[in-house]
Amino acid sequence: MKPFSYTRADSSGAAVGELSNNTHAKFICGGTNLLDLMKSGVEQPDRLIDINRLPLAEIEELPSGGVRIGAMARNSHTANHPLIRQRYPMLSQAFLSGATEQLRNMATVGGNLMQKTRCYYFYDTAMPCNKREPGTGCGALEGYNRTHAILGASEHCIATHPSDMCVALAALDAVVRVTGANGDRQIPITEFYRLPGDTPHIDTNLGKDELITGVDLPRSPFAARSYYLKIRDRASYAFALVSVAAALDIENNTIKAVRLALGGVAHKPWRATQAEEILVGSSPNEEVFTQAAEVALQGAQPRQYNAFKVELAKRAIVRALATVGEMS
Numbered sequence: 001m002k003p004f005s006y007t008r009a010d011s012s013g014a015a016v017g018e019l020s021n022n023t024h025a026k027f028i029c030g031g032t033n034l035l036d037l038m039k040s041g042v043e044q045p046d047r048l049i050d051i052n053r054l055p056l057a058e059i060e061e062l063p064s065g066g067v068r069i070g071a072m073a074r075n076s077h078t079a080n081h082p083l084i085r086q087r088y089p090m091l092s093q094a095f096l097s098g099a100t101e102q103l104r105n106m107a108t109v110g111g112n113l114m115q116k117t118r119c120y121y122f123y124d125t126a127m128p129c130n131k132r133e134p135g136t137g138c139g140a141l142e143g144y145n146r147t148h149a150i151l152g153a154s155e156h157c158i159a160t161h162p163s164d165m166c167v168a169l170a171a172l173d174a175v176v177r178v179t180g181a182n183g184d185r186q187i188p189i190t191e192f193y194r195l196p197g198d199t200p201h202i203d204t205n206l207g208k209d210e211l212i213t214g215v216d217l218p219r220s221p222f223a224a225r226s227y228y229l230k231i232r233d234r235a236s237y238a239f240a241l242v243s244v245a246a247a248l249d250i251e252n253n254t255i256k257a258v259r260l261a262l263g264g265v266a267h268k269p270w271r272a273t274q275a276e277e278i279l280v281g282s283s284p285n286e287e288v289f290t291q292a293a294e295v296a297l298q299g300a301q302p303r304q305y306n307a308f309k310v311e312l313a314k315r316a317i318v319r320a321l322a323t324v325g326e327m328s
């Protein structure tokens, strides 16, 4: 591992100042992703800024009826918090489907938002990877691409975003709160992540010197009917091959509002807005769920080993919506 210096920030301003003054510095929080990347030589920061002691771990109700989750809130604490369990059950389920209890006890909301892809070629420094080293090529395009993207990919990168939490956040219209040298700003989760295009090394629209301070969840009508379905190779301790965050607001047997987001299929949590449009105004039944699933996967472009994901995603959408539709 490359030698690095270490400092502990005691305020958001100090953390941002440290980052602005050191081009190759990185924040470290739970360390569950960054340390693995450093040990394998994928990340090589020369300074670590420990942000664990920043007072940003609160989960609190907002006057609007929404909820604010601090960036330092641990994944297990957030998953089990009464406000999250009662108002945003699919977010709680998404957290609990990820990693293991020990990892969730360390992992933070800010770190989860910023975790890197699990593409094998990204982690293997002997292989070309445009995300790790721009301009070197993409080993996955013609390689073993079973876990890779079927939507929104480019000829430069077909990696997927690995987070479960972020799929639920995309469905819930969450807003990421950040602070930086130029002040505070808020970024809707749907604008936080980027598609790979010809700059796959830039995952997010977070500025180079910005710190995530929290996530706001708007008031939600979906508390009674939401579900996170994760399909993976093992029943636990595995990333999603495909996942679905689905929520329905049903009145008089008519869908008033719907949220549908997919994980494991694209470079970012994939919000299926066209499928949502089909569902609104319909009665909840398998026929319309199937139509929505077809629309959600319309633009899918599978590679040699991941074509199974197209059918898997369609079936997962129908199953997730049917499960939510049966809730009362």
Ligand SMILES: Cc1cc2nc3c(=O)[nH]c(=O)nc-3n(C[C@H](O)[C@H](O)[C@H](O)COP(=O)(O)OP(=O)(O)OC[C@H]3O[C@@H](n4cnc5c(N)ncnc54)[C@H](O)[C@@H]3O)c2cc1C
Pocket (backbone or CB within 6 Å): 026, 027, 028, 029, 030, 031, 032, 033, 034, 035, 036, 051, 071, 072, 075, 097, 098, 099, 100, 103, 106, 107, 108, 109, 110, 111, 112, 113, 114, 115, 162, 163, 164, 165, 210, 211, 212, 213, 237, 238, 239, 240
């Ligand atoms: C074996 C294993 C299995 C896993 N399985 C799953 C899974 O099934 N589903 C899933 O979703 N995740 C899974 N994970 C990933 C895990 O959820 C992430 O590693 C974790 O959420 C990262 O949080 P952290 O606090 O440890 O981040 P760190 O490792 O400390 O940091 C990760 C990145 O985030 C940046 N960062 C951290 N906090 C901030 C902030 N506040 N502002 C700006 N940048 C910040 C860091 O600079 C770094 O680049 C798994 C991880 C492991 C090791």
